[in-house]
Structures are given as structure tokens and as C-alpha cells.
Amino acid sequence: MSATGPAFHLTDIQGRPRRLWTQSLSWMLFLVGILLYSQFSVARHKENPEDRVIPSGAQLIQGVKSAVLEQPEEDDPLDATATTWQRVSHGMLWRDTVSSSRRFFISLLLLIPAILLGLHMAVFPYAEAFFLRFFLFFDKIVALSLLPILFIVFGIDEWSKIMLMVIGVGPTLMLDTYNIAKSVPREQVVKAFTLQSSSLDVTYRVILKQILPQIINSVRLNLKPLALFLFAGEMIASTDGLAYRIAIMRRHMGMDIIIPYLLWVAALLFAMDALLRFANRRLHPWY
Amino acid sequence: MRSFCPRGILKCKAGKYPRQQSLGRAFAANGALLVALAFLCACCTPGYAAAPTFTVGWSVYAGWNPYFYMARSGILKRWADKYGVVIKVQRFDYAASLDAFVGKNIDACTMTNMEALDMPAAAGVDSTALIVGDYSNGNDAVLARSGLTLAQLPGKRIMLVQKTVSEYLLERAFEVNGLGAQIPRLRLMNTSDSDLVGAFLGDRNNPAAVTWKPLVSQILAQDSGVHSLFDSSKIPGEILDLLVVRTDILERPDGSGVRFAKAIAGAWYETVAQLASGAPAAIAGSAAASGDSVASYKDQLRTTYLFSSPKLAEQFAEGATLRQKMDLVRQFCFRHQLLGQGVQSVDDVAIRYPDGSVQGKTNRVRLRIDATYMQMAAQGKL
Numbered sequence: 001m002s003a004t005g006p007a008f009h010l011t012d013i014q015g016r017p018r019r020l021w022t023q024s025l026s027w028m029l030f031l032v033g034i035l036l037y038s039q040f041s042v043a044r045h046k047e048n049p050e051d052r053v054i055p056s057g058a059q060l061i062q063g064v065k066s067a068v069l070e071q072p073e074e075d076d077p078l079d080a081t082a083t084t085w086q087r088v089s090h091g092m093l094w095r096d097t098v099s100s101s102r103r104f105f106i107s108l109l110l111l112i113p114a115i116l117l118g119l120h121m122a123v124f125p126y127a128e129a130f131f132l133r134f135f136l137f138f139d140k141i142v143a144l145s146l147l148p149i150l151f152i153v154f155g156i157d158e159w160s161k162i163m164l165m166v167i168g169v170g171p172t173l174m175l176d177t178y179n180i181a182k183s184v185p186r187e188q189v190v191k192a193f194t195l196q197s198s199s200l201d202v203t204y205r206v207i208l209k210q211i212l213p214q215i216i217n218s219v220r221l222n223l224k225p226l227a228l229f230l231f232a233g234e235m236i237a238s239t240d241g242l243a244y245r246i247a248i249m250r251r252h253m254g255m256d257i258i259i260p261y262l263l264w265v266a267a268l269l270f271a272m273d274a275l276l277r278f279a280n281r282r283l284h285p286w287y
Numbered sequence: 288m289r290s291f292c293p294r295g296i297l298k299c300k301a302g303k304y305p306r307q308q309s310l311g312r313a314f315a316a317n318g319a320l321l322v323a324l325a326f327l328c329a330c331c332t333p334g335y336a337a338a339p340t341f342t343v344g345w346s347v348y349a350g351w352n353p354y355f356y357m358a359r360s361g362i363l364k365r366w367a368d369k370y371g372v373v374i375k376v377q378r379f380d381y382a383a384s385l386d387a388f389v390g391k392n393i394d395a396c397t398m399t400n401m402e403a404l405d406m407p408a409a410a411g412v413d414s415t416a417l418i419v420g421d422y423s424n425g426n427d428a429v430l431a432r433s434g435l436t437l438a439q440l441p442g443k444r445i446m447l448v449q450k451t452v453s454e455y456l457l458e459r460a461f462e463v464n465g466l467g468a469q470i471p472r473l474r475l476m477n478t479s480d481s482d483l484v485g486a487f488l489g490d491r492n493n494p495a496a497v498t499w500k501p502l503v504s505q506i507l508a509q510d511s512g513v514h515s516l517f518d519s520s521k522i523p524g525e526i527l528d529l530l531v532v533r534t535d536i537l538e539r540p541d542g543s544g545v546r547f548a549k550a551i552a553g554a555w556y557e558t559v560a561q562l563a564s565g566a567p568a569a570i571a572g573s574a575a576a577s578g579d580s581v582a583s584y585k586d587q588l589r590t591t592y593l594f595s596s597p598k599l600a601e602q603f604a605e606g607a608t609l610r611q612k613m614d615l616v617r618q619f620c621f622r623h624q625l626l627g628q629g630v631q632s633v634d635d636v637a638i639r640y641p642d643g644s645v646q647g648k649t650n651r652v653r654l655r656i657d658a659t660y661m662q663m664a665a666q667g668k669l
Contacts, residue, residue, distance in 0.1 A: 048410075048411045048412060049411065050409075050410060050411025051410060051411055052389075052409070052410040052411070052627065053389060053390055053410065059629075062628065062629055063628065066628045066629075070628075073623065073624065074475065076471075147482060147485075148482065148485040148486075148489065151482070151485060151486045151489040151490070152485075152489035152490065155490050155492075156446075156476070156478070156486045156489075156490065156493070235479060236478065236479045236481075236482050236486075237446070237476060237477070237478040237479065237482060237486055238476065238477060239444075239474070239475070239476050239477065244477055247477060247479075248449055248450055248477060250382065251382075251405075251449070251450040251451065251625070252405045252406060252409060252450065252624075252625040252626075252627070253386075253389055253406060253409075253410050254627075254628065256628065257628065
């Protein structure tokens with residue numbers, strides 16, 4: 001007897017929702033979020049038409065427009081003949097995205113040595129003896145509390161913010177890599193040696209190669225802490241960047257700019273995550 | 288395929304009755320919870336039999352610390368009882384207190400005239416300044432290293448909390464010294480106040496910073512190479528510290544808002560009189576509000592012009608100079624888009640003065656300076 005409707009499957013492990021159901025269910029919470037937001041917004045605007053705490057749709061659209069097209073006020077104004085493209089590329093959102101992304105990618109690059117160190121710790125017993133205890137301890141230090149020291153060592157420009165991200169996320173990534181590499185069966189290493197591999201062959205061609213997809217997944221999980229540290233650094237001392245703008249806008253409740261900025265950051269992180277996931281699937285179809 | 292699915296087996300095993308029973312039990316539990324919640328709410332909601340409750344938010348600053356002492360010492364309670372209201376005093380971080388006030392989570396809040404304009408007023412929350420408490424008379428300062436002068440600052444990095452009175456002070460420093468044309472060339476670095484001292488002192492290449500006491504004193508004490516270029520004593524009466532209440536609270540039909548205003552004004556001037564006479568308990572109590580030592584707090588008080596009597600405050604609020612000074616502040620806010628991205632004219636956020644005159648569009652009054660309660664205090668009518 002065939003099922004009469006999807007309602008019967010709701011609590012059933014074996015339920016197989018149809019495509020239409022999967023699609024519509026997956027958008028449901030978005031819809032609820034938007035509805036709740038607009039209800040709050042409408043209620044607040046009924047009471048106070050100029051409310052800035054929960055901007056209305058029109059205010060948000062205006063906010064997006066000025067974020068994309070208007071220049072940050074610290075820049076020299078463009079002349080009136082500027083094309084739309086020029087206005088976008090000199091606009092707040094683009095300029096802030098560029099400077100924040102630069103910091104983000106530099107620190108991502110600096111995390112590669114941390115991953116390799118984790119790998120070496122797992123493979124070479126002397127490296128393990130030397131580094132492991134220290135990094136287990138260092139990982140537990142709340143990186144934000146180190147900021148005054150970072151300021152003294154790296155100045156208050158770019159490097160203190162980049163190092164905050166590296167110090168905040170590096171040890172976690174390193175220890176995760178260590179754990180993943182440790183879980184590679186010992187037999188494989190022995191086998192590789194019987195096939196006349198060198199130590200480095202084993203490290204890079206046997207172990208790294210097979211744990212790489214897991215490392216990429218670990219990086220994906222760490223994108224958010226990375227962004228968190230970037231935001232913290234930019235909010236504490238900076239002259240540009242996405243979090244800088246949010247900090248400035250907070251001074252006068254510019255939620256009409258802040259909300260689009262937050263959604264933009266979320267979209268960027270999502271795209272980054274999707275890119276890594278895609279790369280992982282293409283590079284390691286066997287995983 | 289479908290018949291192969293083990294759903295049927297599960298159904299048989301689980302049976303129908305047990306599930307219904309458990310559902311019933313869940314409903315009963317929820318019902319009990321609801322009743323408990325409703326009871327709790329009834330207890331918490333003011334206005335049944337209890338006196339109307341008002342919450343005042345304050346943040347750490349020389350001119351606002353007395354609110355802490357006022358609540359602690361029982362002065363506030365005495366005045367609140369006299370007017371039949373309950374007044375709670377709650378400490379916030381400055382930015383958070385403003386958020387809470389604009390979000391209508393608290394009824395009154397301490398803030399500067401600049402934030403009164405660009406936070407609640409610009410967000411359409413009609414607000415009234417009840418008490419003009421003090422003005423910064425040297426509390427805010429522009430600091431520089433190694434003998435730099437104001438004229439040498441453009442192009443160099445200046446650390447400050449942007450879009451606050453610090454930036455206002457910096458621009459005024461340039462205007463007052465005839466360097467107004469240099470303002471667009473300033474390179475500002477937005478630095479959180481919690482990290483400013485460490486970041487500025489950490490690197491001797493940082494040329495300049497703008498901040499307020501006690502941070503100013505900390506920097507000057509720790510580095511003899513730093514000197515003050517300009518401070519707020521050169522622009523007296525421009526950086527005002529106010530107690531602001533939402534106008535709709537003041538206009539409550541049952542008159543409780545007015546009673547609240549009277550109570551808090553009465554309590555404030557009793558507290559300030561103690562401070563002005565140098566009562567040790569008042570000074571120590573206010574210093575304790577920010578964890579400052581008495582000596583440090585006295586140092587801050589020296590550069591704070593506290594309106595020590597309601598008479599002085601009333602005169603200042605009703606005087607003609609206030610209008611000029613507020614105009615400087617509102618023009619600054621407008622120039623920096625602090626009144627909102629879409630605001631076309633500085634007059635869209637209008638200010639109403641005690642004499643009834645309005646600065647800006649008369650149909651867009653958002654901030655009211657109200658001398659009524661200061662006047663009542665001065666006349667001893669509270």
C-alpha cells in the first residue's frame with residue numbers, strides 16, 4: 001500500500017521526501033526569519049517612523065545603495081562624471097572588502113606552515129617531543145588577551161591583526177592536523193618503508209596525501225574563527241575594513257548599513273567554504 | 288518497495304496508546320509551565336499595585352559616577368519614595384547604554400549632547416534633556432609625542448575613537464587655531480578605548496592620540512615625551528554631559544513620568560551639593576563607581592565643570608550661548624553623516640530650547656532641552 005502523503009513520513013527515519021518537499025522545507029527557516037524580521041520592523045516603524053534599530057526594507061535598500069556606491073568619507077570625493085563601475089570600485093563596500101580580504105588571505109597563507117608543523121609533529125617523534133606539549137598549552141591561551149603584546153611587537157598596523165588571526169587559529173589547526181595524521185594506520189608507514197620510501201616520502205606522499213581532504217575540511221571549519229579574529233582586530237584598531245565600518249556605523253546606529261555588511265560577510269564566507277568543498281570533491285574524489 | 292519498508296513493524300511495536308498518553312502528559316506539563324510563567328510575569332510586571340518603576344542607565348565618567356553614589360547612599364531612594372516611584376540605576380558600557388536607550392529598554396540615560404543628537408534623536412526617539420550635569424573642561428585632550436604641534440599633525444596617524452567627542456575635539460582644535468582647511472588631511476585610526484592606552488604607549492612611533500580622562504592621565508603619567516596640544520577647557524560648554532529621558536515617558540498620562548523627573552532632579556542636586564562641598568563620602572563613593580582612586584577621581588573632577596547648583600545649570604540651559612554651541616555640534620554630526628545616511632539637511636533633527644525656540648524644522652523636533660526641573664530645584668520647589 002502506498003503512502004497517502006508526506007505527513008506520514010515526518011517522524012520516520014525511512015521517509016524519503018520528494019524533491020519539492022526537500023526544496024521547500026530547506027527554505028522554510030529563511031522565510032520564518034525574514035517574516036519575523038519584517039514583523040518586528042513594521043511594529044517598530046508604526047511606533048516610530050524613523051526607527052533605525054530594525055531598518056525597514058526601503059531603509060535597507062537605501063543602505064545597500066550607499067554602501068555600494070558611496071565613498072567612505074575618509075577618501076577624497078570622486079568627480080561627478082565617474083562611471084558606475086568607478087563608483088563601485090571606490091565605494092565603501094568594495095574598498096572595505098579588499099582590505100579585509102587581504103588580511104584574511106595573508107593569514108590563511110601563514111596557516112600553511114602551521115598545518116605542516118602539525119603533520120611533522122605527528123610523524124617525527126623528536127618534533128612531537130619538542131612541540132606538542134607547548135602547543136597543547138598555547139592553544140588554550142585566549143588569543144584576544146594577547147593583543148596588547150601583539151601591538152608592542154607588531155605595531156598597530158596590518159601585522160598585529162594578521163598575527164592575531166594566525167595565533168588564534170594556528171594552534172587549533174596544527175593540533176587537528178596532528179590528530180588526523182596520527183590516525184593514519186601505522187602499517188601503512190611500515191609498508192611504505194619496505195617499499196624503500198624515505199622519511200619525507202612517507203610524510204608527504206603517504207600521509208599528507210591521504211589526510212589532505214580532512215585538513216581542508218578542518219580549514220573550512222576554522223573559517224569562522226578566522227573571521228571572528230579578523231573582526232576583533234579590525235574593531236580594536238584600524239583605518240579600513242569590513243569590521244571597521246561596522247564599528248563606525250555602530251556609533252550612530254547605522255543598522256541600515258550594518259545589516260547588509262553582515263549579510264555580505266556571511267555570503268563571502270559561504271562562498272569561500274563552498275569553494276573549498278568543491279575543490280575537495282574535485283581533488284579527492286575518493287574521499 | 289513500499290511494503291518492504293519496516294515502518295509497519297515500528298508502528299506495531301510502539302503501539303498507539305502509549306504515544307497518546309505521553310502526548311497528554313506533555314500537554315499537562317506544558318500547561319503547568321504556562322501557569323507558572325504567567326504567574327512570574329504577573330509578579331514582574333510593574334503597574335498593578337506596585338509603584339511605577341523607572342530605569343536609569345549610566346556609564347563610567349567623572350560627571351556620571353555620582354549616579355552610583357546617589358543610588359548607593361540612599362539619597363535616590365528617599366526622593367523616589369517622596370514621589371511614589373521606584374528608580375533603578377544600572378551601569379552599562381557607554382555604547383551599550385545608548386543602544387539600550389534607543390531600543391527603549393531603559394527610560395533615561397546619561398550621554399553627551401553629541402550622542403543625544405546622533406543616537407536617540409537621529410533615530411527618531413524624541414528625547415528630553417532633564418539635567419545638564421556638567422561640561423568637559425579639560426577632560427578630553429589631544430595628545431602628541433616629541434614636541435609635535437597641531438600644524439604638523441595632518442598626514443600623521445592619529446589614534447582615537449572615531450565619530451565621538453574625541454573627533455569633535457580634534458576638529459575644533461584645528462578650527463580654533465585657524466587650521467580648519469587642514470581637517471580633510473587628517474589621517475585617523477579608529478582605536479577602541481579599551482586598548483588605546485596600550486596601543487599608543489606600545490610603539491613610540493605613534494605620533495598622536497585623542498582621548499579622555501582617566502586615559503589621558505594614564506598616558507601622560509607613563510610617558511614623559513607626550514604632551515597635551517589642546518583640551519576641552521579651550522572650548523568650554525561644548526561637550527555637555529546630560530541626563531536624557533524619553534519624552535513619551537515624561538508625558539505619561541498618569542503623571543508618573545513627571546514624578547520620576549522631579550525625584551531624579553531632586554536627588555541629583557542633593558548629591559552634587561555634597562560633591563561640591565567636598566564631602567569625603569560623596570567623593571569616595573563616586574570614585575568607587577569606576578574603581579578609581581580618590582586622588583585620580585579628584586583630578587578628573589578638576590577638569591570637569593560640574594554645575595554645582597541647579598541655579599547655574601538652569602542659567603546655562605536658558606542662556607543664549609547654548610544655542611551657538613549646540614549648532615557647532617549638530618553641524619559636526621551632519622558633516623559626518625551621524626544624523627543618518629539619508630538625512631538631507633541638518634535641520635531635519637531639530638532641537639527645542641527652554642524658551643520654546645527651535646533650531647531646525649519646527650515639525651521635526653527630536654531633542655528638547657528642558658530646564659523645568661532644574662528651575663524647580665533652584666526654586667526649592669521639589
